[in-house]
Amino acid sequence: MHGRLNSSLLNKYRIGCEFVKSRQFGTRMCLPASVSGRNNQQQKQRNLYLQSFPNHYLLHTTSQHLRAKMSTDANAKFKLTEIEGDLFTAPQTHSLAHCVGADFAMGAGIAVKFKQIYGQVDELLAQGVQSGGVAVLQDKDRYIYYLVTKPQSWDSPTYDSLRSSLTAMREHMRKHKVQKLAIPRIGCGIDGLEWDKVSNELCTVFGGEELEIVVYNFVPK
Template identity: 35%
Template sequence: MVNFESPQVMPEHECEPNDTKPESFLHLFLLAYRSSVHETTGQTPASIVMGRELRLPCDLKFGYTPGDDVAGEDYVSTLRQRMDNIHERVRSNIQGASDRMKETYDINANDGRYQPGNQVWLYNPQRRRGLSPKLQSSWEGPYEVVTRINDVVYRIQKLPRGRPRVVHFNRLAPFAGNNDEQAEARVRHVSPPDSELSFEEFMLLHSNGQKARYGVTREEPRDLFQAPADFCLAHCVAADLRMSRGIALTFKKAFGQLEELRRQRPEVGRVLQITAAEQEKERSVFYLVTKQLSHHKPTYQTVWDTLVELRDVLLSQSISSLAIPKIASGLDGLDWRVIRSMLEVLFRFTGIEVLVCCYNPRRSLNEKTVDCFFYQTSRCKNGSFCRYRHGPEDDTIRDEMYLRRGAVLRSPPSRAACG
């Protein structure tokens, strides 16, 4: 943390050309920091705190795009919804950054498979005064593995006759001795993560609900057909192309071109396409064939194969933006958490952005459908700003819970007392 002395407030204070005092540039530093996008959150500190970007000097010089004139309660609700969306994206970006950090750590981490008698280095940084830390060694050894206590803890002893120590395997590294050819051959080669993860390996990792977040997908409560023009659309269909229910029926009415789709010989695992030129519209539409007949159900295997095919098609056509519904999770009945993890794993190294539109026209965007746990236990401090539902308008249920806990209810003031 940088500590500056508080500068004296002077009228019309300006930085002199040769002024080297740190406090003279503090306001410029804070302006740059608050208006810069953070690598982890993906947002600027100003937008996270205030719900809008700062007005920079260039905006005063060249002007800026005016926003909608909103006043009163509409302004409050609009600002609240905008900040909720910003905070939701921040949480998603932080989760993605955490997953990437964990993956990088797992790649570089030692596997810890040492056996008694193996020689290892021990990470034990010690700083001596008078010497630069860059010139001091953080590893010492060689040590010999005496006992393997469990998968991650070892008892080691410094050669030739040192005292035994119990350490975690993260502090150990293989001791190769001199740099001869045999020692170099024993050096572990760390390869980049394999983008071609097999379906069996994926299901082994993520079939239990474990999420994979690499910043590929972004969920928004918006209409799929109102997505930006540079986003292509995609959804799941059967090989018979009936499209008689759900969002498939909406696609059929909006885009048609069934004869063109049949000419592409639909089969399970293939991706059909209607280009923008064929439908005389701004974007292409992709049809993911995940099952043979409309009354059948797809499997995770067929969805995986179809997404692999979709990824190859998008890369071959240099398409970087894709908008989809929650595919294979509505009438098809698959778990959306697993499907989203598939998208994250398969598209993580492609640079393709996947926008997931989960808008329900029968439900208001501001309607809250999940009950607040803390409100039910009378401990929610967010009030009307809470993201979750606070039950009925009257406080009968909450008052009964107060009485059960032995709390004293405060009766509302009478009208006479209110004047």
């Protein structure tokens, strides 16, 4: 009995430490499958773990500091980190991604810079990708992903279309063994989606992957 109690307390302590780490270092965490709920009993145990934390503690470890999502793979090492900086200074080891309309007009926001740097609009159009898909260009050893989240550039994306595009990108990344990705706050800004919800979608789609995503927030000096 004492062994089981000690084990339960240790599990709570380990989860608490992961919460604190993710808050301190700006990393959004997907909880491992060992505490995720592969069945109802495990889900109940996880809920008990979370309920054991003081309310004020949970309050300060949510919102911008944490997205607690379940990983679908106990061995997955997914990490979502936000930093200040220019996306286009990301290392060549990181592929890039951003959101566009299916017309690939790219006339506003960060899409303008992608168009200036990578061009090949005719190649992107020739791929015939519709809303909910992803178009891809290759830049040396990395890929440039165009998440097509709306039919036209003046339309608005939805969380469903974003999720579908992210899933399509995930499949390409799996096939080509892409494990590092740099992005802006996709779908936010002029597209109008909320970053809290978008980051949740990222954890949902990629939580089972061995992948590092770095979110670049450009802050003019």
